[in-house]
Amino acid sequence: MAASPTNDHTAKRIVAAVIGNPNTGKSTLFNALTGINQKTGNYAGVTVEKKHGLANIGDTTIELIDLPGTYSLVARSVDEAIAVDVLASSLDGEEPVDVVLLVVDESSLERNLYLASQVLEFGLPVVVALTMGDIATKRGINVDARELTTLLGCPCVRVNALKGERLDELLKALAAILPSLDRHPDASRDPVSSLDSGFRRNDEMKGTAPLPNVEYPGRLRAAATELADELSAVLHAQGDRHTVSFQEAMRAIVDRHAGGEARFIKRLGDTVGPFIERARASLELGGLTPHMAEAGSRTRWARGMAGRVVTPGVPQGDSLTDRLDRVLTHRVWGTVIFLMLMALIFQSIYSWASPLMELIDEGFGSLGQLAGESIDDETLRSLVVDGVIAGIGGVLVFLPQIVILFLFISVLEASGYLARAAYLMDRLLRKFGLTGRSFIPMMSGFACAVPAIMATRTIPDRASRLATIMVTPLTSCSARLPVYTLMIGAFIPDETALGGLSLQALVMLGMYVTGILVAIPVAFVFRKTFFKGASAPLMIELPTYKLPRAKDILRAGAGRGWAFVKTAGTIIFITSVVLWAATYYPRDDALIAQFATERSAAEASGAPEDDLAAIDAREQAALSEASYLGQAGRVIQPAVEPLGWDWRIASAAVASFPAREVVVSAMGVLFGAGGDVDEESEGLRETLQKATHSDGRKLFTIATALSLMVFFALCMQCAATLATIKRETNSWRWPVFAFTYMTVLAYLGALVTYQVAAAIGLD
Amino acid sequence: MAPDMTTAHVAQEFSMAEAKSRVVYSVLRITGHDDCSCRLHELGIGEGTTVMIERAGNPAIVRIGSSKLALSAECLHRIKVEPVR
Numbered sequence: 001m002a003a004s005p006t007n008d009h010t011a012k013r014i015v016a017a018v019i020g021n022p023n024t025g026k027s028t029l030f031n032a033l034t035g036i037n038q039k040t041g042n043y044a045g046v047t048v049e050k051k052h053g054l055a056n057i058g059d060t061t062i063e064l065i066d067l068p069g070t071y072s073l074v075a076r077s078v079d080e081a082i083a084v085d086v087l088a089s090s091l092d093g094e095e096p097v098d099v100v101l102l103v104v105d106e107s108s109l110e111r112n113l114y115l116a117s118q119v120l121e122f123g124l125p126v127v128v129a130l131t132m133g134d135i136a137t138k139r140g141i142n143v144d145a146r147e148l149t150t151l152l153g154c155p156c157v158r159v160n161a162l163k164g165e166r167l168d169e170l171l172k173a174l175a176a177i178l179p180s181l182d183r184h185p186d187a188s189r190d191p192v193s194s195l196d197s198g199f200r201r202n203d204e205m206k207g208t209a210p211l212p213n214v215e216y217p218g219r220l221r222a223a224a225t226e227l228a229d230e231l232s233a234v235l236h237a238q239g240d241r242h243t244v245s246f247q248e249a250m251r252a253i254v255d256r257h258a259g260g261e262a263r264f265i266k267r268l269g270d271t272v273g274p275f276i277e278r279a280r281a282s283l284e285l286g287g288l289t290p291h292m293a294e295a296g297s298r299t300r301w302a303r304g305m306a307g308r309v310v311t312p313g314v315p316q317g318d319s320l321t322d323r324l325d326r327v328l329t330h331r332v333w334g335t336v337i338f339l340m341l342m343a344l345i346f347q348s349i350y351s352w353a354s355p356l357m358e359l360i361d362e363g364f365g366s367l368g369q370l371a372g373e374s375i376d377d378e379t380l381r382s383l384v385v386d387g388v389i390a391g392i393g394g395v396l397v398f399l400p401q402i403v404i405l406f407l408f409i410s411v412l413e414a415s416g417y418l419a420r421a422a423y424l425m426d427r428l429l430r431k432f433g434l435t436g437r438s439f440i441p442m443m444s445g446f447a448c449a450v451p452a453i454m455a456t457r458t459i460p461d462r463a464s465r466l467a468t469i470m471v472t473p474l475t476s477c478s479a480r481l482p483v484y485t486l487m488i489g490a491f492i493p494d495e496t497a498l499g500g501l502s503l504q505a506l507v508m509l510g511m512y513v514t515g516i517l518v519a520i521p522v523a524f525v526f527r528k529t530f531f532k533g534a535s536a537p538l539m540i541e542l543p544t545y546k547l548p549r550a551k552d553i554l555r556a557g558a559g560r561g562w563a564f565v566k567t568a569g570t571i572i573f574i575t576s577v578v579l580w581a582a583t584y585y586p587r588d589d590a591l592i593a594q595f596a597t598e599r600s601a602a603e604a605s606g607a608p609e610d611d612l613a614a615i616d617a618r619e620q621a622a623l624s625e626a627s628y629l630g631q632a633g634r635v636i637q638p639a640v641e642p643l644g645w646d647w648r649i650a651s652a653a654v655a656s657f658p659a660r661e662v663v664v665s666a667m668g669v670l671f672g673a674g675g676d677v678d679e680e681s682e683g684l685r686e687t688l689q690k691a692t693h694s695d696g697r698k699l700f701t702i703a704t705a706l707s708l709m710v711f712f713a714l715c716m717q718c719a720a721t722l723a724t725i726k727r728e729t730n731s732w733r734w735p736v737f738a739f740t741y742m743t744v745l746a747y748l749g750a751l752v753t754y755q756v757a758a759a760i761g762l763d
Numbered sequence: 764m765a766p767d768m769t770t771a772h773v774a775q776e777f778s779m780a781e782a783k784s785r786v787v788y789s790v791l792r793i794t795g796h797d798d799c800s801c802r803l804h805e806l807g808i809g810e811g812t813t814v815m816i817e818r819a820g821n822p823a824i825v826r827i828g829s830s831k832l833a834l835s836a837e838c839l840h841r842i843k844v845e846p847v848r
Contacts, residue, residue: 072805076798108830111807139829289796292804296793299809313829322817325831329818423833426822436822436833460798537799537835538822539806 012060015095016127016174017086019119020103021112022069023416023543025131025161029103030066031552032161033171038555057171060178064101073118074255074291078457087122099125099177101170106143106158107136109310113302120152120212121247125177128156129170135544140313148309152212162549211247214301219283220293224250227279231272238269252276253283254291321416321544328420329542338424342443345408349401349447349478356400364393382584383577390665391576396565398448398661401478403561405447409440410556414548419540426538432520433527435459435535438468442519445475446512449721451560453728463533467526469728470738473721474519476512476713479660483712484511486664490685491705507709514713518745530737579655579662582629583669591626595619624670629655633670643711643747644704644754644763646693653711658719660712703757707750715746775846779825780839784816788844795841803841806832813847 020026031038034053051066067086068079075081089096102119104112120126130145149156155173159166216224228249235242252264253276265273283290318326328334368389375381412418418440426436437459444452452472459465488504497503527535599615624630625647633651640650648670656663664684671687691699716722722735729735757763776791790812793800807827808814818824821836 071802074801074805076802108807108828110828111830114805114807135829141829291801292793292796295801295804296809299804299807299812302807303809303811321831325817325824329824331820419833423822423824426833426835427820430835435835537837538833539799539802539835539838540833541806542824542831542833 012175012178013063014060014098014174014178015063015065016099016101017065017067017083017097018101018103019067019083019087019115020069021071021105021108021115021541023541024069024103024105024112026069026103027066028549028552029129029131029159029161030064031555032164032167034064055171057168057175060175062171062174063095065097070115072115073122076460087119087124097124099127099174101174102126102128104128104130104156105132106130107132107139107141109141109143110302110306113305114298116152117212117214117298117301120154121214121250123211123245123247125180126152126154127170127173127177128152128154130156130158131161133158133160136313138319142311144309144311148305151305151308212301214297216250216297217288217293219286219288220250220253220290220297221246223279223283223290224253227253227275230275231268234268234272234275244268249279250294253279254294256280256291319544324545325420325542328417329423334420334424338421345405349404349408353400353404357397360397360399361393364389364396368393379584383580386584386669387577387580388573391573391580392569396569398478399561399565401481402447403557405444405478406451406560407553407557409444410553410560411548414546414552414556416543416545419542422540423538423542429520430535430538432524433464433531433535434468434523435464436538436540437536438464438523441468441472442475445472445477448477448479449473449475449718450724451563453721453724456728459536461533461536463527463531464535466729466734467523467531469725469734470526470531470741471519471523473716473718473738473742474515474522474714476515477660477718479718480511480712482661482664484508484709486667486684486688487705487709490688491700491702507706511709511713514710514749518714518749522741522745576658576662579629579658579666582632583624583627583655583666585628586626588623588626591622592619595622620669621671624651629666630670642754643707643750644701644758645708646699648691649699649704649708653715653717656712656717658717660715660717663712663717701758702762703754704763706757706762707754710753711746711750713746714742714749716742776843777845778840779814779816779823779842779844780836782816782839782844784819787813787815787847789813789847791843791845793841794843799838800841803838808832808842814842814844 018026018030030051030053033055035055037055038051038053053064053066055062055064065086067083070080070083072080073084073087075084086094087097087100100119100122102116104116116128128148130143130148133143136143143158145156145158155176157166157170157173159170161167224246228244228246231244231249231252232242235244248264252261252272255261255264261273261276264276280290283293328337368385371389372381372385375384409418412421421443422436422439424436425439429435429438438456440458441452441455444455449472452475453469456465456468456472459468484507488507492504492507495503497506595615595618599612599619602611602615625634629651630647632654633647636650636654637645637647640646640653645653648667651670652663652666655666667688668684671684671691688700693699716739722739725735725738726732754763779788782788790808790810792810793803793808803809807830812827815826816823817826817831822833823836823839825832825834825839
């Protein structure tokens with residue numbers, strides 16, 4: 001690997017990977033060390049978010065990479081695999097790691113030392129940050145940090161990230177590895193070897209990071225030693241001067257399912273496969289399961305280490321977490337509180353976001369007007385105003401809702417409640433072939449399916465993960481809201497029902513419930529058909545409740561919001577421009593001339609502005625009908641008539657393929673109310689209320705409105721979601737599958753809704 | 764006849780799925796060879812760990828030291844325990 005200019009040691013810059021168990025305060029420490037000097041991006045080729053930042057100490061700059069929280073380096077999920085790949089410096093385009101900052105929870109030292117044993121065996125220099133000291137103290141737990149430093153052979157610094165205590169000491173410990181790197185300037189980026197840097201350093205940096213003395217069973221140790229010798233011989237035969245370490249051989253033997261073996265074969269070539277298989281087979285024949293034997297050895301090592309440095313706490317009375325858990329994890333009360341919390345969150349999202357959404361909408365409206373007035377060329381003006389500005393505005397208008405939802409999710413996550421919600425929902429979701437882990441993505445789906453699908457990475461088994469990805473777009477995301485708002489406002493009577501509840505609010509709630517009621521049985525069917533196999537059992541930590549820090553929450557909300565704008569925004573922007581072209585072309589010159597004549601005559605006769613605007617709207621509608629999109633609507637009209645739709649609704653549905661919310665502006669264009677409309681526009685509502693079929697029958701009835709809403713509740717009209725599914729599954733097969741099944745489901749749902757509603761007299 | 768200590772010891776062994784709430788147990792071993800069994804070790808449950816069911820059910824809430832885990836019954840069946848005397 002070529003030396004990276006940013007990793008030039010003469011400039012005193014080092015790269016540190018921050019790793020630790022989940023809930024150890026790793027991200028809080030990362031934030032405290034890097035402050036505002038943070039960036040988020042993606043690792044090359046995968047969608048796992050890469051968070052990195054800079055910290056300075058003296059004349060040394062430390063680039064910190066915040067790795068996803070993991071309990072082990074045996075990677076079972078996409079997130080965990082990234083942590084291993086970063087440590088091994090085996091990701092293309094990523095800088096090699098110089099030092100590992102291992103975050104260890106002092107209050108659960110024994111458990112945290114399991115990961116520590118694996119990290120230390122990687123052979124990279126390690127600095128340990130001991131966190132959660134305050135919780136340990138409260139529980140009477142005392143850890144001898146000095147003794148731990150001696151036993152692990154690496155600096156252990158007790159820090160308090162929230163109070164900023166001893167952070168400089170920690171950074172100094174990280175920077176102190178610089179001389180050892182200078183002694184081995186080529187250690188991490190030696191192009192001769194095919195091995196990863198982490199293990200490569202085992203040879204060249206012996207003494208800088210002593211390896212933990214994990215006592216493996218004799219037979220496992222012997223097999224790993226023999227394999228190391230055999231593989232070293234293979235390397236030497238290939239002209240590689242490096243040797244394979246005992247730890248490397250051990251990983252190759254024990255990591256069969258988690259990709260360790262594959263990673264190893266990738267580095268050394270196919271010829272080593274039979275050696276590994278033979279070593280493993282001989283152990284299994286003797287009744288020893290390598291990965292279980294290794295896990296047991298590490299647990300014993302961790303217990304031994306903890307036993308020497310931890311003074312256990314005296315049993316305490318119930319902590320605040322215990323008292324809260326008595327209620328919050330209670331089968332009945334916990335569920336009731338959970339449902340109330342969800343209702344409160346969604347209520348807040350809509351009420352808090354509305355003013356901001358209006359502001360953004362008005363801002364883009366003014367921008368469009370300004371652009372319209374300053375561009376003379378008609379085609380360019382239409383492209384900029386109706387394509388570009390309307391496209392970007394259409395995305396950004398949902399940003400407040402999405403950011404607010406993310407803020408709530410961040411609060412739930414940081415407070416420790418989200419794990420309890422997953423615990424509560426596990427029992428229900430398991431009945432339908434999902435697990436509590438599916439809950440978080442499905443909940444995020446109420447804001448936007450794009451980050452929700454990304455959140456499925458924590459689901460370890462592929463079948464459950466794919467099933468969750470497939471049904472998450474059925475939860476009602478914020479893009480459905482404009483469709484619901486328009487239809488309910490225009491066609492559902494403003495009356496009370498069910499003892500004083502607003503009928504309009506009930507229909508809105510019904511739309512949200514429809515998504516969930518359909519998603520759960522669909523998941524069940526998928527798990528029985530396409531995605532068979534047992535779900536990985538629920539195994540999650542329920543962290544201590546904490547009061548989240550506003551700074552961290554705001555940072556997380558802003559980061560995720562920006563990620564949404566970049567991911568979804570780009571796709572929606574591009575497709576909006578394409579959609580504009582489909583509604584703009586072909587230009588019917590005769591039609592344009594006819595309306596120009598009509599307009600001139602009206603102007604000459606001194607007709608009021610409203611009449612002139614009506615002529616413009618009719619012109620727009622006529623041109624839309626003649627456009628490619630209008631033609632497409634005409635073609636599919638026979639198929640949508642049983643849904644109570646005409647060609648204009650069909651065209652608007654086709655136009656909303658890139659994003660559901662586009663249907664509102666598309667209907668504005670197609671029904672001649674103008675493109676600059678939103679779901680609150682009185683003009684559009686009135687136009688729709690007055691719209692008729694070609695035979696003069698009223699087009700929009702309650703039945704039609706319900707049919708359209710059900711269609712949009714169930715359809716997959718979102719290019720950004722499809723692109724995300726493609727990226728997450730690394731295949732076009734699943735986005736095509738999702739689009740197909742959801743479109744069929746949406747059509748059938750709309751058909752049944754219209755026919756039933758019409759039969760009971762709502763037509 | 765003197766009691767067979769081995770038999771007496773084994774007779775005390777049962778899975779955590781059968782354990783009583785709010786009683787402290789000591790883990791004897793983890794059975795099974797799959798990812799779930801391995802993950803239990805990674806989460807800090809191994810031979811000698813003291814555990815307690817804090818809330819029974821499926822999933823159950825299990826206390827290990829000062830941490831709490833939500834574990835499904837499938838996992839609990841793999842954890843063989845004996846009461847702490």
